[in-house]
Amino acid sequence: MLEPILYDIGRICKEKHESNSFSTTPKIIEFDINVPPLKTLKIPFDAPREVAEELVKLNKSEYVRKSEVSYQIINAGKYADLIDIEENMDVYVISDLRQIIKRREMIEIIPKVREMISPNSGIYVPGAMPLEIPLLVYMGADYFDYSSASYYAAQGYKFSKNRLIKSEEDFESLKTFNESIIDQVLEEVKFCIESGSLRNLVEETTISNPYLRSNYRRFKPELTNIPISKSNKIIVTIDETKIPEVQKYIERAKNYEPYTNVIILLPCSSKKPYSYSKSHQFFINAINSVRMPVEELILTSPYGVVPRALERLVDYDIPVTGEWSSDEIDFINKYLKNYIEIAKSKFEEVKIIAHLPEHYLEILDIDEDYIISSDGNPTSDNSLKNLKNILKELDQTADSKSKRAQRLHNYQELAKFQLGKNFLPEDVMIKGRHVKFFIKEGKNTVQLASINDNGLFVLTSQGGELLGKTNWVEVDFNVKKGSLFAPGFKDADEAVSVNDEVVIVKDNEVLGVGRALMSGKEMKKATHGVLVNIRHVK
């Protein structure tokens, strides 16, 4: 029985033993799958469909084993639709990895099994090689074995993390060595999930194998299995616009509404949040020289466009070579255009100032007119002076909006981004360096939320009440502070991501707030373990 403790698309689970000790998956499985000899006919990957159908029926009773550890063997050739999941097995065994791994149908099999089964169930993929393990974990696998180590040792191959190397060493030493490489990869997989970098490990291990790389690229991971913002920097060196972190950001950021119609386009900085960098300090000082609030929009790869209000949600390291790929250029312009569209639908007219260095200006491809305020390096005295002058001129004609109200607006947009809904009333009080939000309730000042180190809202139960049944988890009893276990769980919003702030509701009444330990989708399938840490109850 597994209990998930960390998700990074793939996951780490506690594996409970009879003793009080526990170990964590992904790991080598400790029991042997028993396929009763001569009782089943195995379905080759490319078996004709008619054959596969007949054999699936034939094998059904033999492939579901309810021994001490209950398990089901998954074998339906390439026909994912023929897979008939028996519920709540301890382990699901994926057969025929040697074919599956090379074939496009892979993503219809392993991740789909993961989608269908409980998070408390494990997926065991026998026979995996080191380079395949990270991708398999990414797709939902939990258990592996050493069988490939011996097989390739007998063939005279030594494992590396990425390939087979022909060797003259004897079988026993190759076998031992190959097993150690599997151990190393499993250790690295765990380390990477813990540090939120499993995708990088998957990139490393799939990049030199066209089959794996194809299946990695085809695979569309479940975005609720990564948090909205990771606590470590993410590393992005390839596939910039396609990685899940960016997909997840874009999905939400594309609804961002600017506060004012004066939009200033800024370059990104390697220091994050951008506003902590020297260059952005210069920009902000220049912008603050006028009374008028201005929308600051950072152009960047891989995130496309990042409004200042959301800057704390992006933290990444990318190679700096000053070259943009065509895909990056297309991506940035696409979301810049989307942003301008929203601005235009909100305001009669937009004023765009491009305070950007040359290599940004080169890629800018929008239909609207814009003023270039930079003169070469945007941090040069000249550029900054230009910017101030342009802003001053605009300031004369600007509507009377306040920077104070902009600050609230930005937090409201953050709330929309994070929680799907703004819960901050217009009369909220924003206080402190470690920002906190309060409202007056009669004579009392009540805290609604604070902003944590990742730049995200942490709610109080009063905040949760204002939010209402949004990003919710429904329970069937009056919860207390602490852990919400599967038995008390009733339902959840499928939009809930792992690590999300969630509102705990019972009979449509808000009981409190907490932090989700897994996605809403996973909670709905869970049978054991903690689903939510409830922080505040009324």
Added chain:
Amino acid sequence: MLEPILYDIGRICKEKHESNSFSTTPKIIEFDINVPPLKTLKIPFDAPREVAEELVKLNKSEYVRKSEVSYQIINAGKYADLIDIEENMDVYVISDLRQIIKRREMIEIIPKVREMISPNSGIYVPGAMPLEIPLLVYMGADYFDYSSASYYAAQGYKFSKNRLIKSEEDFESLKTFNESIIDQVLEEVKFCIESGSLRNLVEETTISNPYLRSNYRRFKPELTNIPISKSNKIIVTIDETKIPEVQKYIERAKNYEPYTNVIILLPCSSKKPYSYSKSHQFFINAINSVRMPVEELILTSPYGVVPRALERLVDYDIPVTGEWSSDEIDFINKYLKNYIEIAKSKFEEVKIIAHLPEHYLEILDIDEDYIISSDGNPTSDNSLKNLKNILKELDQTADSKSKRAQRLHNYQELAKFQLGKNFLPEDVMIKGRHVKFFIKEGKNTVQLASINDNGLFVLTSQGGELLGKTNWVEVDFNVKKGSLFAPGFKDADEAVSVNDEVVIVKDNEVLGVGRALMSGKEMKKATHGVLVNIRHVK
């Protein structure tokens, strides 16, 4: 003293010992660099230039050591221009890798030292971590040490091929483990050079590190250090249009001249050469149904466009997801346009037939009109019938060119591609399945060349004579068949790549032909060892 035996941008060398035994680099160095204590002042990477200049002068005499193994320590901060190479040292020691590796100046230091020194000299980079070793070898390094293993062990880190993993293990076991990872990476480096896949290993190890990835992308490798065509499939999963193999191909293929003005665009096939695939068998049969010769041009990533005449020079595996990146699309169209331009400058008018599946047609972006001959799948009966009909119609109006002459033309283009010049006279006779080329000389039939398993010309000395001083190596004595050693070498064409067919000349007279064991540039700096295997002399 090193003798290069294999190049794949990086290289494997024989390292001669006093005994008859030898080992090969890249490897752990076996002697300790002795920097005389308190006699030098080391130059930090970002030392002000004035400081660096003063200290470079100060250190000069101490940094060139002529002990049993002579070596020079390279330390000039980030100022590559301050590096003053002492010629023909056994080893050049790159200091301060810990800074260099993260900085853009890296590519001005390590590869430039390699460019300046003899191929018989080694580059030692102390302190490298496993993930850095492949890139360093790619840039020209030969020697490494275990020092990072102990250092990071003391800090409580365990190496993986790609990262440091925090560990609770004790120092001694971490140290041993970390050293074993360095050994593994060195073994893998050699394996990859041997199999022509060092670039893949470099991709694997740089992809999760933005610094390494930046320097990898900035680095423009010397293209003469890879053969014109590798004997193994190349694997391309990222940076499709930027890899050296493609750069090298494009540099030469962009001068290809089509034989006729009827150009048929075809999709690539996963089987290589394309013409061995089922789909191309269909296309070729259809094309052969008419008398008229047709230019067959395969559109593909990563090579852009591949004329049938050159198809045997491209052999690659790419992920098949059916998606093109914008960069790939731009690249294909750029070289397709270039090809059409050449065709138009040669012929009055070109006729382009696109026999392509839908996802190819979508990306086609050329100015000329073209006829679409395919109807959905280009191998469908309907598509092939269409193609035949269109060709039949064109055949009526076509010039009287012959397919026989086209065959010669294709080999002549291959010669231009491979050797920079066509050496096949119009009256050459082309014979056999393992193609051989002959001319009549009086009553004798003389062989000029044959085509080897990689689809390249192998010359006879008569072939060399027709080629003349092209792709040449000059010697100062009357060579015999066998090895050409450095002492007999006089000069070489800098266009010569490793593995190239070369013409051996003396006093502007062709003596014979051979195979280059290193590039012309490398030969010019070599002081020892075999440079060319001379195959034929007159």
Added chain:
Amino acid sequence: MSMADYLKNIREKHLKKRKERNPDYPIAVWIQNDVFRDKTFGQSFTIILRTKGCKWAYDSGGCTMCSYLMDASPAEITSENLKNQFDSAVEKYKDQLNKNMSIKLFTSGSFLDTFEIPLETREYIFKRIEEMGAKEVAIESRAEFVTPENMESIKNILSCNIEIGVGIESLNEKIRNVAIHKGVPTKAIENAFSVAEEYDVGIKAYILIKPPFISEKEAIADAIDTANKCIEMGCSRISFCPASIHKGTLIETLWKKNQYRPPFLWSILEILKEVKSKNPDALVMCDTAGVSSKRGAHNNIDCTCNDKIKDIFNDFTVTQKIEKLDIECDCKKEWIEYMEYEQKNIVPLGDEKLI
């Protein structure tokens, strides 16, 4: 569509490639050294008659590894044609034929199926043999045709030893009737054995080594198990048939996708050793058609042991000496690990070089 429909479809598709041949000549005919049912040595005279072919294959698509139907005639074969085939074969070898030979009459199906050989023709041929004299007569037939009536019809004419080769393939019902798609109920096999015993006719049990859809390890177990049971049921000899890849069969489809691999010779050695040591008196043979080639049973295809082991099989078939089966080679380790890995993969692996 069912599996049977599928098999019928590919069979029909493939049969379109079948060519018409002269109906008056047999498919093949030859004389070779052989072991008789009484374990003495001698010569055998084999005629493979060209008939209409296996009715099961026509009706149901037939067996998943078999394409003998391709040798059968697309055109009608008359009783007259069949007689001519027999006569021409005898005529061809008349100088070498004698009374101490075994005469083997095979078709690409069942000799006893009147769909292939009309009763009248069968009787004609038996009569001619009885005239010629023979130490043994061997025919092949599916089990369902080993009936009292058919035994009567033979025994009425032939006085010599008679042996009927019956494709038992496997006594595992799933394997035989699903994986192989043999279409013979276990009952029919049991009947055949008891009828044969009653009429003192020998049954040569053909056992397929490595049907599709099971692992190498299971294939070994199944072949051993089937052989032991056949011997127990009183078969006159065991003839193991290592699977080989016939064109146009389901296993060819799988093999081409590298999802089936013919058996290792190591597996066959193990089967032979096991069966022979458990049944030292039984006559145990191994067919070596295709063995050591890519499409036949083989070890690591690059290994030199392949041809050596093929010779061993032939030697063993003749000598029946178990110690002949002893051979070692480095590649044996690969076989052991292949089987282990295949067990983990659950689904059969293809060729070890192509995984």
Added chain:
Amino acid sequence: MSMADYLKNIREKHLKKRKERNPDYPIAVWIQNDVFRDKTFGQSFTIILRTKGCKWAYDSGGCTMCSYLMDASPAEITSENLKNQFDSAVEKYKDQLNKNMSIKLFTSGSFLDTFEIPLETREYIFKRIEEMGAKEVAIESRAEFVTPENMESIKNILSCNIEIGVGIESLNEKIRNVAIHKGVPTKAIENAFSVAEEYDVGIKAYILIKPPFISEKEAIADAIDTANKCIEMGCSRISFCPASIHKGTLIETLWKKNQYRPPFLWSILEILKEVKSKNPDALVMCDTAGVSSKRGAHNNIDCTCNDKIKDIFNDFTVTQKIEKLDIECDCKKEWIEYMEYEQKNIVPLGDEKLI
């Protein structure tokens, strides 16, 4: 442009940030417990006079680790101002002053350089001290000002023990004059020692631990070597000064790029042990300004041993007991391996957490 030009440039640039202060008050003044030259304990009265500052720093850019000039006055300091500074200091502490104290007169440069303190002022101050009475007087000066004339001028007035702190830094010429850019020839140091001996004036040798451009290992060797030589040359005591990162210096530039790291405390312990055990009678002290902070000498910055070792240094300075220097900590291994790795890197490494 030369290295000196560069240093001068950054000095000038940095000096622009210097603020003007009241010229009649000293930079600092305090009373503390101390060890005298005769190894007895007592109290010392320290005045840091605000002068124009170190002339070498103005003229040449000065030393690569030093920014004391920032404390000096950008405006002219008259003789009168200096006298006022002295008088105000004495006035402030008049209740605590007595004749058994050591009086220390420091500037941000050389007390004996008339560029900073005119002769007349110097004599005024000495006379006042002589009147007040003191067990010892300590001043600081660059070596070149330890001349017979200057010694005469002191001895003529002061009757107590006199000790001059001289920044030897390193006796390695390259290190002292290039790496540190001290601008003091070895000759000048030798002269200073012999002049001091002649006039029975003590020389307190300031030795810099870890100049830039050398490794940690070399820094240890150099400090030990320099100390041993100074003791041999007859210095009255050794005061080790572990480098710390002053603002606006060259080593700050390097440190900010993580290309310089202040010395490990382990290195200092090793130096102290080595020097003290070789010279048991010598007075060996260690300045702890900045020690255990990020910009000062420290071990792994997260380690709890930092503050413990700082206490040890203070304790040792007072007690001079070598066994006080014994301490172990897990992080010592990191120091050893850091030095090994740095040797391989050839060029000095930065902070171990940031490599």
